[in-house]
Amino acid sequence: MRERDFARIHSISEAELVAAQVGNTVVRLNPDIEILLNGLRAAGEIMVLTRNESAVHEKIGTVEKVVVGPKASMVLGAQIDLRIFPSRWAFGFAVEKTDKEGALKRSLQFFDAQGNAVFKVHARPATNLEEWSVLLGNLRHAEQGDAIVVQPTEPAAALGEPADLDQLREHWAGLTDTHQFFPMLQKLNLPRLQALQMVGTDYAWQLDHAAVAGLFNAVAGTDLPIMAFVGNRGCIQIHAGPITKTALMGPWLNVMDETFHLHLRLDQIASAWAVRKPTSDGHVSSVEVYDNAGELIIQFFGKRQEGTDERPQWRSVVEALPVLSQTNAA
Template sequence: METQTSSLKEKWEVLKQLKPQLRIRNAADELNVTEVELLALNCGENVTRLKPEFTAILAEVEALGKVMALTRNDDVVHERKGVYLNPSLENPHVGLFVGEDIDLRIFFASWGSAFAVVENAEEKPRKSLQFFAKDGEAIHKIYLTPLSNDAVFDQIVEKYKSDDQSSIIITEPKAALPAEKADSEIDVASFQEGWRNLTDTHHFFGLLRKNGLTRTQALRLAPEGNYAVKVSNNALREVVTTAAERETPIMVFVGNPGMIQIHTGPVKKLMDHGDWFNVLDPDFNLHVKESSIADSWIVRKPSEDGTVTALECFDKKGNQIAQLFGKRKPGIPELEEWRAIVQEVENKLKLNN
């Protein structure tokens, strides 16, 4: 095993020489390993393996002050600066941080490992706490900013440092997506009735599970009307661009199996870079690989506060990679300005389902 890790480290060093700008996630893809396997190679150098006491570590990050929270999947990166406020970490399955800036939904079942990383930078070392799934994929990263408390970071590292600082890490195979049932096996009438009778959008997931539906299948089998409307895959660009032009505050949800991260507020500075469509605001950055969006749907769900309207984007495997709403809170109807934007995009980009 030690020989294997030495060989992998040598291959990574060669790759870094050839492609010095290559990020670790992309390097892992090129070397056919997981990101956490590459990261662990530097344990004892600039990487410290932490004890897998995830809730305890997260309970201490508020004291870091203003940081940058990063959550991503293969195709969308969500970066939000702020302070980790109002934690709810008692439930072993689901945790929360609910602040105006850092807003997270945490699903601990897939969490597998944690590390502290200190990367060399021109001005000062870049410090981060990084959390990975059991399959080696990155779940969430917390980067210090110039306004963060470095001493607290050092205390967290010392307190939660693992006795095991080897470069070897065992990962589990990536969980396969559940097979989609044939439409003929679904009680479509019952599902559609459940959708029409929703009073809380959070109950939609339970409705899918009860009826044995994947999310994209559910959208295909939505009730008649405008409950789910398929649109072309430049809908996200259109929605974000129009929201920026009209200064309409939106909510942007991006996640992976272990985390959903939410931005609530305006978006302003938009920019293209290669395949990526970007929001580059001071406290919020979003990077979307547009070519990976395989399906886009405008989705409407009834609630006690009226209809809630979303744009949902999926990759070719049916994974939801981003979800957008107008800014709203429970008890408050969604913004009419948001509804107008979505309706205009629907009128412009609607496809024949």
């Protein structure tokens, strides 16, 4: 059984379960982002994993460019592309365990104050284990007790008076870059999903549930490069490139490519939306997928170069996805 599922069954956090093995197969670490990222750059090939309740995003590659900041840090590279929010990282652990075949598996696991996993790193056969050991030494926590104190779930921050439809449409129409979207929502005191529901079908329209699988079917095996974003409060992980091999296994829709694995729970999708955002280079199309709590599960874009319009093939894929009918909505 996976640690996440075992912890849920026993009403504890995953971080508490991992911490209980400190002194045995686990070493507690400081969640120091700068030391971690620079150490991983020296370690060579690794697998990085970021997940939320409904999606798991795995990338195999090397850490290339590292940008460290007090509020956000980044890894930029051909394979590993991350956006990290250090204030959300509370606990870290190095874990070693033997799999069913007797092979030793090494990982670094990081959690938020509530004990939820925000980021994991797994060693690969090509990982430089000498540099991996140096990194563990540099991150080792002075306290190696087997218990941690997690915090209760934080209540959602209270928003001020939300903007009305005219204000939303005025600001939306004035966008010149996709990175302006989140600051716009903050300024207007609007949750992301509520903004999509309000703005009007020229900018956002709800898709049929089948559209998510339809998106994968439309792009898999083609040379159309897409971007897939999966995140939580502490990390967002990005894939950029084509996808090739997809498979449906129970409720999970999977991508099983050489350097990219994605696992998406279709049964936990509450709504999917096609979204159109203006930019100085023409509008950009995306598909956003939400759970029952209104939280973003996964987001898809067509890969494009800054300063160029999006690929017509991607725009055609998005605009051809089935729209939610009134019958299905009821």
